[in-house]
Amino acid sequence: MKKVLLFLAPLLIAIAIFFGILFFLDRKGGKGALQVTSVPQSKVYLENKLLGTTPLCACELEQMLDIGDHTVKLVPVQENFRPFENKITINKGTLTVVDRTFADSGESDGSIISLSPLNDKKDIEVLVISLPDRANVFLDNNPVGVTPLLLKQVSESDHDLRITQDGYKDKSIKIKTALGFKLNALLFLGVKVDLSPTPVASSQASISPENKVSKVLILNTPTGFLRVREDSSIASAEIARVTPGETYELVSEKENWFEIKLNTGKTGWVNSAYAVKE
Template sequence: MKKFVLPLSAVLMATVFGLLFRHSLFSAQGVLEINSDPPVLIFINGQKTGLTPFKKEFKPQKLTIKLTPEEDPEKVLWQGKVPITSSAITLIKYQFGQERQEDYGEILTLNKIPDRKNGALLVSSYPDKAIVNLDGETKGYTPLLLEEVSPGHHSLEINLDGYNNSIIGLNIAAGFQLNAEIKLAKITTNQDQEETIPEEQVLTEKTVTILSTPTGWLRVRSGPGTGFAEIAKVFPGEKYPFLAEDEGWLKISLEDETEEKQTEGWISSQYGEIED
C-alpha cells in the first residue's frame, strides 16, 4: 500500500498562544517571538538581528520584519510589519518549503479593545475564502471578525479545498483582539496523488453506525485524513453503507438528498462501528 502520511508540521497542531505575560501583566514592554523551520536570518527595521528561534522584549511600536535564508540574505522568504503591544506576545511562526506554495505559517498579533469582559478574534488567510471553525463550530469564511469571544482556550481550524488545513490552539484574553493571519500550504500534485491511492477493500454489504461524539455530530471529509476538506456532517445513531477502510478512517456512502445522488466521504474510525 502506498500511503502518504502528513507530517505533524504540515497541519499546525495545538499551537497554544499565551497572550499575556504571566510574570508581568502590567509590563510596558511587549515580546516578539519568531520561530521557523528551517532556521532563517532575521532583519528587524533593516538591522540583522540573528537566527530563529528568536524572542525579545520591545517597547510598543510597529516593527518591520524580514526573514531570509542565512546563506542568501538577498532572497526574501517573508516580510511584513507587526505591532508590539504592551504585556503581550507577537508571534511569527513559519515552515518554509522548497517551493513558495509549500510555505505555511501563522502571524498572531494583539490590539486592545474597549470590551473588558470578552475578547475578539480576527481571522484572515492566504488564500482567503477559507472555512473558519472555532471550537468545532463553523463561523464563516476568511477574512472574518468574531466579537464577544469568551476568554480562555479555543481551537481554531482553517479549511480550504486544495490546501492542508491549519489547527491552532488559542488563548483569548478579555480586553484584547487576537489577529490571526494564516498562510496555508498548497497540496502538491504528488502529495494529492499519493493521498488518494490507498488500498481499499470494498465491502458494500456492510454498514457503519455513527457512535456518540463529544460535539453531537461528526465531520465527513473528502479523504482519509484531517488535511482533507469537510464535505458533510453525520450524527450518532445514523447508519451508512460501508465502502472501505484505511488506517483509522472509514469510507462511507452518503445520499445527497438535494441532487438525489450518492456521494462518498471519510469519517474517523474512532466514531464509527462496522456492522454486517
Template sequence: MRKVRLFALVFLLIILIIGFSFFLIGYLKPKVAGIYIETNPPSSVFIEAVQVGRTPYRETRNPGEITLKLVPESFEKPLAFYETKVNLITGIETVVKRAFGELDETSSGEMISFEKEGKDEASLIVLSIPDSAQLSLDGSQRYITPHKITDILPGEHTLVLSTSGYFERYVKVKTHAGYKLTALVQLAKKEEEKEEEPAELPEEKGKKEGPKVEILSTSTGFLRVRKEPSTLGEEIAKVMPGEIYDLLAIDERTGWFKIAYEQGKEGWISNQYARKVEEEEAKDKISTPSATPTSKLKISVTPTPTPKPTTTP
C-alpha cells in the same frame, strides 16, 4: 491636639509624596512591546535590515511598526524567505510562526497579536491567505474568512483553516477577557501531484517490495510521527530507533519521510533521524515495529497565546 493634627498632616503629606513618586516612575518608565518568532526550519532574523538572531527568537522592543525578514537555513534546496510589516503594540507580545516552502505560496504560517479593548468581553478576528477560506472553530462552528467573533468565551480554542488546492492548517490560540485576538493565517498551496504508477498485482508485490526507512538513534530514545511533514504538525505516534518501515513518499519541500507505521495508518518523520535503506539491507535489519499512538500516552499540553517553542525530533 495641635501635635496630633500636625502629625496627621505630615503623615498624609508623606503618603501623597510616595504615591506621586510611584505614579511618576510608572509614567516615565519606557513602554515596551514583545515579539516571539518560531520557524521550520530554523531561520536568521532580520529587523530593519539588521540581523538580530535566529529562531526561536524572543525580544522586547519599542512599540511601533517594524520590517521583519526571516531567511531559512536550508542545506538541501533553496527555500523562500519571508518579509512582512509587524505592528508591535505596548504591553503585547506578537507571535509569528512560519513553515518555509520553496515558494512563498507553498509556505505557511500565522501571526497572532492582541489589542486591548474597552470592554471585558473577549473577541477573535481570523484573516487568511488566500481569502475566503473555510474556518472551523473548536471542531463545530464553521465560518468563511475573514470573520470576527465578538462573543467568544475566554480560554483555549482550536482553529482549522482549509480551502481547495491548499493544505489545512491547525492553529491553537487562547483568548482573554478585555482583549481582541487577531490571527492572520497563511495556507500552503499544494504542488501539482505526479501521476501515480499503477498498483502492483499481488504476485508482483511478492516479487519486489518498495523502499524502506530505518529509524536512527535520537536524544529522546524515540522519534515522533506527525500528521504533517513539519515539527509544527500534530504528533500521532512514536517509533523507536532500529525499527524499519515502508517508505511511502518523500516531501519535496522538507525531505521528510512518509511511512506506514501501522496497518492502514500513515504519518511523517524527520529525515534527520531516519535513513532510506534498500530492500536487501532492510531484510538483514528488519525488526518488528512498535509505533506508540499519541492518544495512549499521558501528555499534558497547555497552549497559550505566546507559546514557548520546543524543538524535538
C-alpha cells in the same frame, strides 16, 4: 512522530508564555514582546537589522520592542527557500508570535498572532485573516464563517482554530483568548501538492515547443489587487495593478520578486509573496 513534536514545540512554548507576558510585563515602558519560530532555522531581521536566529524570543525587559508597526523578515539558512517578509504590530504589554514553515514556492505556510486591547475590558474578540482569503474557519471544530472574519463574545479559554480552502493545505493553530483583548490571527495557507502518479509517456512522438514559457499566478491579497512596480523594490513606482487569479508570462525573477509581462506588452515586478510560478 519526533518531527511532529519538534515542529509543535515552538508554537506550544509560545502559547504557554502568551499570558505570562500579558501579566508580567512592565506596562509602563511602552514595550511589547516578539517570538519568532521557523522550520528550518532562519535569521530574523527587524527593520533590516539582525535580531538573531530562530527560535527567538525578545521577551526580557531589556530586549522588548517599541510599540507600533514593524517589518519582520525571516531568511532561511537553507538558501533554496525564499525569505519571508511581512508587517507586524507590537502592542503594549503583549506578545506577538510569528511562525513560518518554509517549503517550495507556494507551499510555505505560517501565522502571525498578536493581541490588541479593546475598549470594553469585559469583551473578547478573535479576528481571522487568511492569505488567500475566503477560507472556511472552524473554532473548536465548529464552522463559524469564512475569512476575513471577526468573532465576538468568544469565551476566555484555549481554543483550536482551523482554516481550510480547496487547493490549499489545512492550517490549524492553538490560541488562547484574553479578557479585554482582540486576538488577531493572520494565517498563510500553503498550496496543496498533487501527489497523484505522473502518467506514463506515450511511445508516439509528439511535437512540443523547445522552450516552455513559465507563467506566474497572482494569489489573493488583502487589498484585492497586487501592485506592479517598475523595479524590484517596494519603493519603486507603481506602473499597474493585477488581479488575483490572473496569470502572466514570467520574464525573470529576483529574491522576493517576479518580473512579469503585462497584457500591454510592458514588463513590471510583483512581490512573490502574493504570486506563484506555474
